[in-house]
Amino acid sequence: MISISEAQNVFDFLPLFAVMVLMPIVILVSPAMALNQLNVYRVQHFDLHNNRIGSRHSLMNLEAISVSQIKESFAKKCVIVRLSELLDKMDTFHTIIDQTLVAGILIILPKTMRSLNGPQMDAFLTFEKSLVSKEIQIPIYVSHESKQLLNLYEMQSKRSETSEEEDIEKSNVRKLYDSVMTNGYQMVISGPQTSPVKDLIVTNIQAKLIGAGVEDQMPTIAVVAHYDAFSMAPGLSFGADSNGSGVVALLEMIRLFSKLYSNAKTQPKVNLLFLLSGAGKFNYFGTKKWIDEHLDGNEASLLSDSLFTICLDSLADRDGNSGLNMHVSKPPKEGTPAAQLFEDLKRIASTSLTHPFNVSMIHKKINLAEETLAWEHERFSIRRLSAFTLSALSSHKSLRRKSLTDVFDDKLLDPLYLNINLISEAVAHQIYKDFESNLFDSDLRISHAFIKSLLYQLSRQSRAQQLLLSSQKGSQVEVSPLIRSLEQIMRRYVNDVQLIHIRVDNKDNELVFYEPTQAELNIYNVKPAIFDLFVSLAITIYLAIFFAIVSNFHHLNSLTKRVVTSNGYNSKFQ
Incomplete structure (x- = not known):
């Protein structure tokens, strides 16, 4: 057993032990x-x-x-x-x-x-x-x-x-x-x-310009564009062309036609229905829910009696195709409103433009075996509604549609100006049948400043749908700043603007987002990790030696005394 005096000798060394050994170890492993x-x-x-x-x-x-x-x-x-x-x-x-x-x-x-x-x-x-x-x-x-x-x-x-x-x-x-x-x-x-993101809410924005007459007794033309973008990283999904250009085109059409509809002399007998849809990059989820609500709901719907629906997608011609394509699931019959619009597009392009410009119709059947649809108009075609997509892209397989490389560039503006003007003129000719000259070449013309400013602002922030979700705050639904801004722009020109909130049930696994982005x-x-192993081994060995010394301190103390006594005895006789 260690005596009290021996133990006291041990504790006398602890401050020195802490300074000389423990402190360096703590520093090394901290x-x-x-x-x-x-x-x-x-x-x-x-x-x-x-x-x-x-x-x-x-x-x-x-x-x-x-x-x-x-x-x-x-x-x-x-x-x-x-x-x-x-x-x-x-x-x-x-x-x-x-x-x-x-x-x-x-x-x-x-x-x-x-x-x-x-x-x-x-x-x-x-x-x-x-x-x-x-x-x-x-x-x-x-x-x-x-x-x-x-x-x-x-x-x-x-x-x-x-x-x-x-x-x-x-x-x-x-x-x-x-x-x-x-x-x-x-x-x-x-x-x-x-x-998973809980209580997922996707928001659509709908606006209507009502013609001169009874609303539900007049034909309707619908214009649709999805506002979200997509890339490998949600935080870097800017989507200048896909589909910032489609959103800008729709808003510019609202601005132009609102002036015609607000004047009793030029108010036509055709309704215009506009939709900015959410989660377009996820199999056109927002559009699907909007169509289901219109066609399966109890209230009368303008969509069910529409002449056709125009879906706007990637109109800035980033690939330099110098043309506009009408993508259809089924070629429209001759004489139908959709066929007439296509002929108007070709005629206006040939008479108004001085450089070669191709207006083409591209037919692609809906492949229900695919996990996702190719174009937004296919959502309407599945429900037997006349619809088509207008795009500068010749194929839905263009990888730029879902890429972080799709950022703002001044080179996108001129093709976008041209396509917006061309589409607006063709729609105007469908609404005003007897109007032959170009309507938007006079005082009423597209605004380059408005289009450029909108596209630039849309492309400055990521528009991944994960970042644009709405949330329930008490009895109110709070929307993202971008959705609120788009709503305010539409209200500037149209009185009848509505936010439509779609609640997604995660249990169905139809659409599930995850955090964080x-x-x-x-x-x-x-x-390196192996250094920690060596330090741990060294500490273990040291503590084992220290424990052995403390446990056998009385033996060491006795041995030390004998050595000291022996040295003292020998020195006495020298």
Whole structure:
């Protein structure tokens, strides 16, 4: 047993022990301070018709590595990669994602996607589509390049290159030492795990211009455009052409025709019904619910007796096709209003334009075996309503329709001006049958300033549907600022404007969104995980030795006394 005096001797050493041993250990294993905090955007995550799409996870606490380091170790690693490198190693990244070879990916985008050349743009669009066409089991984030991210990327790349060159000459002991002592970077995104958005509400905006007569006894022309945009990341879905151009065209048509309808002399005997629909990028969900409400509801509907419905989509001709296409599920019969509108489009284009401009009709049958519809008008055609989509695109398969590369560009404006004027003239000729000259070439003409300002404002903010959902606040439904702004613009020209809220039941799995769509990334400068293992082992060994010393202190004390006594005795006789 240890005596009180012996124990006292032990405790005399504790302050020295704390200073010399414990403090360095605490410093070594204490959490590192964050070097940087960055906003990053998570790739898409939603369910549509029971299909699970996108990245299912959001949290990360992973060591940053470059692509070339994956062959060494990939457990608990986050690959940080510039877009240019990703495009050069496309097959590698498809393998990484499909086989879950890493625990996370951070993609650094250039400041502007215009820096990509033609082949790079095509490769990126293909990669972007692949990310939003399947379920992914790792968190994937994107962020535009910044000084901090580029420095981190360059340091990781240099470390990988240096490691490859020096590994041949290093001994195994040296390699082990480097793996333990070399600092790394920890990528941390914390917070709650992904969860479905509860009480999901999608909002449509409807406006009506009533003709001169009894409302439900006059024919109706409907004009529809979906206001949401889509890309691989909800936070970067700007959709300037798809479908910002369609929204702008619809609002400009409201502005033009409201002047005609507000004057008793020019008020026609035709109703105009306008709809800005939500969740268009999700199989035209808002349009489907709107049609169902009009046709299956108890009240009389203008839509059921409509002459035709015009769906506006991607009118800014980003691909430079120099034309306008009427997409139909079934070619309209000769003499019908839809067929007459097509003839008016061709005639006005040929007589008003001095440069070659093609107006074409493209017939595509509805493929019900496909998971999603090709064009918005197909929602109407399924319910046997006359409808078509007007678009500068010749095919619904254009990858730009769902891409973060679809941003504002001044080059979009001239084709958009032309197409809005052409469509407005053709609709006016359907309404005013005896009017032969161009109606919007006189004092009443399209406003370039109005169109440019609207398209610019729409393209400045992400319009992913996840960011435009409405929410229930007590007895009121609160809409997003963008929806409120669109409503106010419509009310400026039309008295009859209505917000239509669609409540989505998550149990049906028809449409489910998940949070979060963006996060805060903390980057820490830390020792590698193996360093913690060695520190833990060293602490364990040290504590075992210390415990052994304390437990056997009386033996050591006796031995020390004998040695001291013996030394004193020997020195006495010398």
